[in-house]
Amino acid sequence: MNAPETATLCAPKDFKSGTKPVWCPGCGDYSVLSAITKALSTLGLRPENVAVVSGIGCSSRIPAYTRCYGFHGVHGRALPVATGLKAARPELTVLVASGDGDGYSIGGNHFLHACRRNIDLTYIVMDNHVYGMTKGQPSPTTEPGWSSKLAPGGTGLKEFHPLVIALASGANFIARATSGDPNGCAALITEAVRHPGFSFVEVLSPCVTFRPEQREWKTLAHPAPVAPTDDPGRAARRLMTDDGFNIGVLYQGKRAPYARANGGAQTVEALACQFQL
Amino acid sequence: MPVPALEDFMARAYAMELEAEERYALFAEQLDTHNNRAVAEMFGKLAKIEGLHAKRILEEMGWPSMPAPAPAYSWDTPEGPETAPQDAVHYLMQPWHALEIALRCEQQAQKYFEDIAAADVPPAVRTAALEMAGEEREHVQLVREWMQRVPPPPEGWDEDPDPPRMGE
Numbered sequence: 101m102n103a104p105e106t107a108t109l110c111a112p113k114d115f116k117s118g119t120k121p122v123w124c125p126g127c128g129d130y131s132v133l134s135a136i137t138k139a140l141s142t143l144g145l146r147p148e149n150v151a152v153v154s155g156i157g158c159s160s161r162i163p164a165y166t167r168c169y170g171f172h173g174v175h176g177r178a179l180p181v182a183t184g185l186k187a188a189r190p191e192l193t194v195l196v197a198s199g200d201g202d203g204y205s206i207g208g209n210h211f212l213h214a215c216r217r218n219i220d221l222t223y224i225v226m227d228n229h230v231y232g233m234t235k236g237q238p239s240p241t242t243e244p245g246w247s248s249k250l251a252p253g254g255t256g257l258k259e260f261h262p263l264v265i266a267l268a269s270g271a272n273f274i275a276r277a278t279s280g281d282p283n284g285c286a287a288l289i290t291e292a293v294r295h296p297g298f299s300f301v302e303v304l305s306p307c308v309t310f311r312p313e314q315r316e317w318k319t320l321a322h323p324a325p326v327a328p329t330d331d332p333g334r335a336a337r338r339l340m341t342d343d344g345f346n347i348g349v350l351y352q353g354k355r356a357p358y359a360r361a362n363g364g365a366q367t368v369e370a371l372a373c374q375f376q377l
Numbered sequence: 378m379p380v381p382a383l384e385d386f387m388a389r390a391y392a393m394e395l396e397a398e399e400r401y402a403l404f405a406e407q408l409d410t411h412n413n414r415a416v417a418e419m420f421g422k423l424a425k426i427e428g429l430h431a432k433r434i435l436e437e438m439g440w441p442s443m444p445a446p447a448p449a450y451s452w453d454t455p456e457g458p459e460t461a462p463q464d465a466v467h468y469l470m471q472p473w474h475a476l477e478i479a480l481r482c483e484q485q486a487q488k489y490f491e492d493i494a495a496a497d498v499p500p501a502v503r504t505a506a507l508e509m510a511g512e513e514r515e516h517v518q519l520v521r522e523w524m525q526r527v528p529p530p531p532e533g534w535d536e537d538p539d540p541p542r543m544g545e
Contacts, residue, residue, distance in 0.1 A: 124541060125407035125466040235540060279463065281455035308464050309540055315464050 109144050112137035117167050124232075128279030128305030129159050132226050135277070135303075136195065137166065138286035143193070143293055150193045153182040155207055158233045159199040159226035159305070168195075176206030179214040179223065186219050187358075188371070193222075193293060200227040204240040204260050211262075215269035218297045220357045224289065225262065225300070226279075228307035228314065236310035248310070262302055264339045267332060267351055272297030274335070274351040279305040280318030284347065291349060297357035304345070317345070324348035383501045384438070386493070390509060391434045393489070397459040397482060398427035404466050404475075411468040411541075419475040427459070430512075458482075458489040469537060471530045480520045487513035 115137040123129050140150055150168040154160035156175035163170025169192070173181045182196040203211055203225045214223065229246070231237040238251045240260035247254045266274050273295040277285040285303060292299035304321060306314035328349040329335050335351035342350075401424035409417035435442075452458065459482045467474070490510035494503050 120406055120410050122410055123407075125404065125411060125413075125468050125470075126464045128464065130403065130407070131463045282463070284455055306464055308467065318462070318464070 110141055110146055112141045115140050115147055115150075115166050115168065117165055119164050121161065121165050123158055123161070124307075124309045126306075126308040127158065127232075128228065128303070128307075129162070129226050131279035131282040132159070132197075132224065132285065132303050132305055133162055133165055134282045135279075135285035135289055136162070136197075136224070138283070139289035139293065140168075140193075142286065142290050145193055149191075150195065151182075151185055151189075152195045152197060153178050153185065154197040155202040156233075157199040157202040157231070158307075159197055160202055162197040176202055176208075176210065178202070179207060179210040179221075182221050183214060183217065183219050186221055190220070194220075195293070196221055196223045198223070198225045199232075199239075200225065200229060200241045200260075200262075201231045201237075201239040204262055208240070208260075212265070212269045215266050215271040215298055215300070218270055218272055218355055218358050220296055220298070222289065222292045222299045222301065224292075224303060226303050226305035227262070228305050228311060229259075230307050230310050232307040232310055236307075261339070263300075263342065263350065264336065266300045267335055267339060270298075270355070271300045271351070272353040272355050272357070273299035273349070274339075275299075275301045275349045276324075276347055277301055277303045278317060278321040278345075278347055279303055280321060281347070288349065295352065297353070297355060320345045321347050324350060328352040330354050382499065383505060386498075386502045386505060387434055387438050390490075390505075391431055391438075393457040393459050393486065394427050394431035394434065396457040397461070397486075398424050398431060400456075400460050400463070401427060404461065407466060408468070408470075413468060413470070415472050416466075416470055416475050419472045423475065423479050459486040467535055468541065469535050471528075471534060473524060473527045473529050476520055476524045476527060480517065480524065483513055483516040483520055487517060 121130060121133065147167040151171065152163040152166050152168045153171045153173060154163050155173055155178040160172060163172050171181055178196050178198050182194050185192065186194045198207065214221065227241055229239060229241045229243065231239050236248055236250055238246060238255045241262065242255065243259060244256050245254040263274055263276065273292055275288045275292060277288045279285060288301055292301045304317050306317055308315060322345055324346040326338070328351065330352050332353065339350060401420045405417045405420035405424060408420060461478045461482050465478050487510055490506045490513060494506035494510060
């Protein structure tokens with residue numbers, strides 16, 4: 101009796117480092133890590149083919165937990181670092197990991213321009229609507245009425261809508277996933293990596309320590325009822341009326357990704373010559 | 378729920394046990410990292426038990442090594458019926474909570490097998506599904522008895538005046 105065959109070169113575990121995550125037990129980011137490793141395995145990549153770049157925050161610890169090339173950068177600056185890396189080494193698959201604070205507040209400006217440049221990156225934002233690492237301050241995606249010890253009565257500020265902003269700024273692929281479905285999340289990340297240009301995957305990833313009510317997200321999340329569109333106008337209408345829990349690919353554009361005028365990376369030797377004094 | 382052959386069914390059963398084992402092992406690691414040794418140990422035991430169930434399926438089927446887990450879409454739910462939800466744990470949880478999670482998982486596994494046995498499936502699959510449902514029923518009972526021997530958590534077990542802050 102034959103066992104089913106495996107179809108992948110590297111198993112998901114081959115992408116994990118020996119470093120144990122220090123996220124809180126129950127954190128959604130564990131599922132995102134698992135989804136990333138599953139996606140890389142499905143794509144038939146090897147750790148040395150991939151770079152994972154991050155900024156600062158709970159989610160930004162991800163590079164240390166993989167065996168890929170990693171860069172744990174400055175707060176909000178993951179996208180510029182990744183942009184430079186991809187421009188210099190286009191043969192690498194570059195994933196960028198961020199959170200709603202790092203990505204939409206401190207790094208908000210870089211988010212706009214990464215979408216606009218349309219460099220072939222996959223941007224994975226673990227959104228928990230709170231700054232978890234620093235004990236629960238409201239973030240750009242926090243609901244205006246969320247009251248906590250650090251923001252009694254709530255901020256009263258309208259929340260940021262990252263998917264709409266990504267579309268308006270020129271992102272070529274926009275999807276929403278949930279950490280409550282690690283396999284589904286892996287499938288969406290896989291699709292995002294395959295799609296040329298700047299791909300943005302927003303992952304609903306609950307912070308069970310500072311936002312325990314977010315455990316309900318897994319019951320609220322539902323597959324998007326419509327097929328992905330390549331029409332930005334239609335996508336805009338959908339995203340503007342979105343309930344925040346539609347899961348799936350929500351926009352799949354056809355814009356050609358950024359390409360260097362000289363055709364790509366030079367040799368290491370040629371690059372070194374430019375830095376000679 | 379179409380289940381075409383015994384091999385496919387057993388591969389699914391194997392995947393279910395394996396996924397449950399991996400999740401408990403992950404929980405054990407998470408709680409150990411957060412110095413909650415008692416719960417880490419409890420999840421470690423649960424992982425070992427699920428691992429033994431998975432191993433037994435391999436032996437019964439004569440599969441020499443670990444087959445690839447059945448595709449995720451085999452389940453009606455995002456994860457296997459016996460897999461504890463990722464967000465079910467808390468850094469201050471107590472061993473009783475771990476058993477409560479295990480109880481729910483065993484009950485879901487029992488229902489999964491019962492549903493397959495009740496569906497339009499080949500006789501060999503029905504026999505195997507009924508056998509597994511019976512085993513899961515026993516596990517439900519064992520976990521219930523285990524819970525009797527573990528003190529239930531006091532009220533306010535999750536209150537922490539100084540919640541965690543991770544070092545960068």
